[in-house]
Amino acid sequence: MKEALLGRWSLKSWYQDYDDGRVIYPFGENPKGFIDYQPSGHMCCTIVRGDRRKFTTGGQWNADTAEKAGAYDSYLSYSGTFDVSEKAVLHNVEFAIFENWVGSVQKRVFDLDGDTLNLSARLEENTPEARTAILQWKRSDA
Numbered sequence: 001m002k003e004a005l006l007g008r009w010s011l012k013s014w015y016q017d018y019d020d021g022r023v024i025y026p027f028g029e030n031p032k033g034f035i036d037y038q039p040s041g042h043m044c045c046t047i048v049r050g051d052r053r054k055f056t057t058g059g060q061w062n063a064d065t066a067e068k069a070g071a072y073d074s075y076l077s078y079s080g081t082f083d084v085s086e087k088a089v090l091h092n093v094e095f096a097i098f099e100n101w102v103g104s105v106q107k108r109v110f111d112l113d114g115d116t117l118n119l120s121a122r123l124e125e126n127t128p129e130a131r132t133a134i135l136q137w138k139r140s141d142a
Contacts (some may be wrong), residue, residue: 002084005037009117009137011047016123018131027074035137043082043091049074072097089119115139
């Protein structure tokens with residue numbers, strides 16, 4: 001099954017479906033991004049807000065702290081290796097914008113239907129914030 005995931009996938013949607021009925025779009029309703037699975041067993045994922053803003057107060061090193069924080073809040077990226085176990089893909093994180101993910105395994109249940117890949121993950125189980133994150137990808141290297 002690992003071979004079926006190989007290649008580059010473009011993000012189509014990302015939302016979080018809360019157990020209490022709320023639906024949240026973490027990066028708005030039009031996020032952009034890709035996930036890439038390589039035959040070598042390496043993977044890379046980048047997701048950004050579709051309406052991401054440019055800095056107005058300086059460059060990457062000297063911009064206003066609030067703008068730098070906004071950049072962090074509108075960008076998600078991690079990479080490492082991956083394995084497939086039954087209906088889950090396991091992302092073994094080596095590098096991430098969120099340092100706490102480094103060394104972790106991000107488990108994503110997958111459903112592959114032709115050129116559409118759905119990845120989902122349960123978050124904050126057994127809390128008032130319990131939810132399922134759902135990301136839909138479309139094969140982009142076909």
